[in-house]
Amino acid sequence: MTDNAPPAEDLPDTDAVQQASRTRRVIKLLIEAPLSAKLGLVVIFVYIFVALFAPWIAPFGESELVGKKYQPWGDEFLLGTDNLGRDMLTRLIYGARNTVGIALVTTLYAFLLGGILGIVAAVVGGWTDQLLSRVVDILMAIPALIFAMLLLSIFGTSVPSLILIIGLLDATRIFRITRAVSLNVVVMDFVEAAKLRGEKLPWITVREILPSISAPLAAEFGIRFCFVFLTISALSFLGLGIQPPTADWGSMVRDTADLITFEDYTPLIPAAAIAVLTIGVNFVVDWFLHKTSGLKDELL
Amino acid sequence: MNSSDKELLLEVSDLQIEGFSEDRWHQIVKGVDFELHRGEILGLIGESGAGKSTIGVAAMGYAKPGCRICGGSVKFDGLELTTASEEQKRQLRGARIAYVAQSAAASFNPAHKLIDQFSETVVHHGVGSREQAMADAKELYAKIRMPEPDTIGFRYPHQVSGGQLQRAMTAMALSCRPDLIIFDEPTTALDVTTQIEVLATIKDIVHQFNTAAIYITHDLAVVAQMADRIKVLRYGESVEESETRTMLNDPQQDYTKSLWAVRSFRKTEHAPVPEDVPLLKVENITASYVRGMDPVLIDVDFEIHRRETVAIVGESGSGKSTTARVITGLLPPTRGKVVFDGVEMPADYRDRSRDQLQQVQMIYQMADTAINPHQRIRDIIGRPLSFYLGMEGSEKKQRLRELMEMIELDPDLYLDRYPEELSGGQKQRICIARALAANPKFIICDEVTSALDQLVAEGILRLLDRLQQELDLAYMFITHDLATVKAIADRVIVMLEGRIVEQGPKDEVFSPPHHEYTELLLSSVPEMDPDWMERVIAERQQKGRMESAGN
Numbered sequence: 001m002t003d004n005a006p007p008a009e010d011l012p013d014t015d016a017v018q019q020a021s022r023t024r025r026v027i028k029l030l031i032e033a034p035l036s037a038k039l040g041l042v043v044i045f046v047y048i049f050v051a052l053f054a055p056w057i058a059p060f061g062e063s064e065l066v067g068k069k070y071q072p073w074g075d076e077f078l079l080g081t082d083n084l085g086r087d088m089l090t091r092l093i094y095g096a097r098n099t100v101g102i103a104l105v106t107t108l109y110a111f112l113l114g115g116i117l118g119i120v121a122a123v124v125g126g127w128t129d130q131l132l133s134r135v136v137d138i139l140m141a142i143p144a145l146i147f148a149m150l151l152l153s154i155f156g157t158s159v160p161s162l163i164l165i166i167g168l169l170d171a172t173r174i175f176r177i178t179r180a181v182s183l184n185v186v187v188m189d190f191v192e193a194a195k196l197r198g199e200k201l202p203w204i205t206v207r208e209i210l211p212s213i214s215a216p217l218a219a220e221f222g223i224r225f226c227f228v229f230l231t232i233s234a235l236s237f238l239g240l241g242i243q244p245p246t247a248d249w250g251s252m253v254r255d256t257a258d259l260i261t262f263e264d265y266t267p268l269i270p271a272a273a274i275a276v277l278t279i280g281v282n283f284v285v286d287w288f289l290h291k292t293s294g295l296k297d298e299l300l
Numbered sequence: 301m302n303s304s305d306k307e308l309l310l311e312v313s314d315l316q317i318e319g320f321s322e323d324r325w326h327q328i329v330k331g332v333d334f335e336l337h338r339g340e341i342l343g344l345i346g347e348s349g350a351g352k353s354t355i356g357v358a359a360m361g362y363a364k365p366g367c368r369i370c371g372g373s374v375k376f377d378g379l380e381l382t383t384a385s386e387e388q389k390r391q392l393r394g395a396r397i398a399y400v401a402q403s404a405a406a407s408f409n410p411a412h413k414l415i416d417q418f419s420e421t422v423v424h425h426g427v428g429s430r431e432q433a434m435a436d437a438k439e440l441y442a443k444i445r446m447p448e449p450d451t452i453g454f455r456y457p458h459q460v461s462g463g464q465l466q467r468a469m470t471a472m473a474l475s476c477r478p479d480l481i482i483f484d485e486p487t488t489a490l491d492v493t494t495q496i497e498v499l500a501t502i503k504d505i506v507h508q509f510n511t512a513a514i515y516i517t518h519d520l521a522v523v524a525q526m527a528d529r530i531k532v533l534r535y536g537e538s539v540e541e542s543e544t545r546t547m548l549n550d551p552q553q554d555y556t557k558s559l560w561a562v563r564s565f566r567k568t569e570h571a572p573v574p575e576d577v578p579l580l581k582v583e584n585i586t587a588s589y590v591r592g593m594d595p596v597l598i599d600v601d602f603e604i605h606r607r608e609t610v611a612i613v614g615e616s617g618s619g620k621s622t623t624a625r626v627i628t629g630l631l632p633p634t635r636g637k638v639v640f641d642g643v644e645m646p647a648d649y650r651d652r653s654r655d656q657l658q659q660v661q662m663i664y665q666m667a668d669t670a671i672n673p674h675q676r677i678r679d680i681i682g683r684p685l686s687f688y689l690g691m692e693g694s695e696k697k698q699r700l701r702e703l704m705e706m707i708e709l710d711p712d713l714y715l716d717r718y719p720e721e722l723s724g725g726q727k728q729r730i731c732i733a734r735a736l737a738a739n740p741k742f743i744i745c746d747e748v749t750s751a752l753d754q755l756v757a758e759g760i761l762r763l764l765d766r767l768q769q770e771l772d773l774a775y776m777f778i779t780h781d782l783a784t785v786k787a788i789a790d791r792v793i794v795m796l797e798g799r800i801v802e803q804g805p806k807d808e809v810f811s812p813p814h815h816e817y818t819e820l821l822l823s824s825v826p827e828m829d830p831d832w833m834e835r836v837i838a839e840r841q842q843k844g845r846m847e848s849a850g851n
Binding site for chain 2: 188189190192193195196197198199207208211212
């Protein structure tokens with residue numbers, strides 16, 4: 001570096017300038033975002049905040065028995081207690097951490113698996129593509145929720161197996177969309193140029209193709225995250241998802257479901273927590289989709 | 301022919317058009333005037349971005365999406381089109397003003413037969429009944445020398461060739477016998493041998509029906525054949541306008557002179573290097589895309605020597621690009637072999653060593669798709685440096701700057717940009733730099749200039765020539781443009797339907813006696829002489845008569 005000092009010094013400068021302009025662009029983008037997207041972003045940030053700082057926000061411990069069962073809303077227990085006498089608000093806050101956290105990990109894992117295999121199928125083609133695509137077809141032919149329940153009852157209902165199984169099933173959908181968008185990029189001359197240069201598969205996948213397909217994949221990520229999240233909640237409601245005493249919104253609905261017959265709406269609160277996040281994420285995804293597809297309108 | 305005594309048909313004065321981009325309006329046509337009389341053809345020429353097409357459609361009172369006519373007047377036969385109502389303009393379009401687009405393939409509706417699309421306009425404008433229109437179509441198809449004029453109209457667009465489709469579109473434009481036809485680069489997408497036929501048809505038809513026409517093109521030789529008067533445009537402004545012959549022989553403006561001079565570029569001649577082993581030897585290659593199918597290359601056999609430029613010419617589908625794919629190893633041949641520097645190369649690129657891959661580099665036709673839009677120029681050119689030569693850090697930085705200087709781009713300005721921040725010619729230079737970064741001995745140039753404007757293309761050719769002198773490179777130049785071949789080649793290979801029909805030094809191939817196909821190809825390349833087309837057509841007809849008499 002010492003023999004070539006001037007350019008080396010220039011570099012951080014230009015980087016900093018680019019960084020600053022990028023930050024400005026992001027801020028401008030956020031200000032110009034439609035109201036629905038702003039709302040969605042606020043919702044997401046609130047959830048993230050709650051999930052991160054759960055132990056400090058929550059009045060009690062996650063599975064602490066603090067009162068009698070089914071206590072009504074009041075000063076001591078803001079949202080009452082559940083069927084075992086645990087504080088509902090506390091469990092709701094911890095539920096954000098567990099449900100959202102597990103859903104996020106599952107989605108990331110599904111994207112890693114489905115995305116990489118999808119690009120590989122598109123780049124390599126031939127038998128590899130046939131084999132992967134047919135396996136995916138078979139997996140997709142079985143209704144996802146029933147298949148997940150079947151596998152969970154075989155492998156047990158631990159958190160890792162929950163993540164692996166739901167991730168695998170969702171990866172099939174991601175595989176298909178990644179393969180489809182990659183096929184459009186694979187035919188580009190710059191991919192041919194990379195192949196002729198002698199580049200290996202990982203480079204072509206990560207450096208040549210991935211940047212070109214990241215926009216549709218990011219949009220897909222938002223939608224997938226909601227689905228995974230709903231699947232986990234549904235499975236928990238059915239007793240096959242996140243196991244007690246871990247707090248989770250799906251099983252909270254089930255645990256307190258009896259109350260609905262007494263005109264107590266407590267079970268609807270964890271359900272609403274699920275619904276609000278789903279809608280919030282979808283608002284943001286819609287905006288993102290509009291942004292990326294709107295590129296063409298601007299060119300005209 | 302003095303045009304001023306003919307009736308004035310179109311009068312455009314101080315035309316101004318704005319386009320919307322990056323959140324504001326930019327002026328793209330800045331006050332252009334011209335007049336057009338009945339039976340007259342006006343040629344509009346200029347580079348891309350000069351506003352040719354925009355002015356062309358403005359003559360119909362139309363502005364492309366995102367554009368608006370913001371000043372001046374367009375008077376068609378007394379009617380002011382800039383203020384006319386949509387309904388008034390609708391009455392004119394198709395009936396009295398017709399438009400022929402560059403890509404007939406993209407402009408026809410693929411789901412309807414040609415003759416139905418022909419009749420639609422006629423019936424819609426109440427010019428005649430469907431039956432009359434269809435009878436007229438057959439007559440016109442015959443006039444423009446379409447094969448089987450009585451039945452060809454009943455085919456779908458994909459069932460006829462590109463040249464025929466372009467002629468069918470010209471016929472369609474004539475369906476209501478318009479007073480004015482706007483031709484927007486109607487032959488740019490065609491092979492030269494097809495182009496001459498379409499050009500002759502258009503000229504013939506326009507004269508027969510005393511139609512006025514605006515002919516838009518970037519090809520000077522074509523406009524020389526077609527136009528009575530030529531108007532040169534640049535950046536949305538008029539550079540100069542005059543009668544075709546005056547314009548060709550005595551251009552006034554420097555810009556026009558530079559356009560005319562493009563075709564004068566000739567590569568630096570140098571004595572061939574005597575050697576025993578050719579750099580590249582392609583031995584009896586036969587190849588097909590699907591095993592068992594008819595081969596697309598048959599017994600292709602040639603050599604390329606060091607510091608030599610070999611041009612491969614032929615129409616689309618003649619196997620030029622397939623030859624390149626075989627050499628690069630993308631398409632392993634069914635028979636024959638590729639020998640590089642005395643060593644046989646594995647047929648499949650995946651079996652070739654890094655050294656072998658490094659020796660053969662490729663430059664593509666479309667620079668847009670040949671470089672990754674998501675990588676910085678620094679990374680695009682830098683990758684071969686670290687991949688093949690193991691360069692990193694300051695050594696790589698130094699080399700990057702050298703390469704940028706070689707391709708005449710300022711490293712400080714361009715290294716950190718993304719491809720979309722570059723012009724078409726600059727992108728092609730980046731492709732050249734990427735090829736050079738590998739220190740190759742041999743570069744395949746696949747139609748590298750055909751997507752570029754002539755001035756820019758000439759810059760690229762000069763650059764390639766200079767690099768050949770400096771770096772002792774050998775080029776294989778794939779092109780359908782014979783002007784490029786004349787400019788840059790040492791030897792020429794003529795291909796037809798997957799076979800080599802003729803090969804040899806440029807002067808030999810380009811001077812008689814020719815192979816029959818070479819003759820056809822050569823004689824179809826438009827020349828700047830305005831009488832060229834008539835002469836060639838007359839010669840061909842005479843030859844045809846002699847042959848039929850002989851038979």
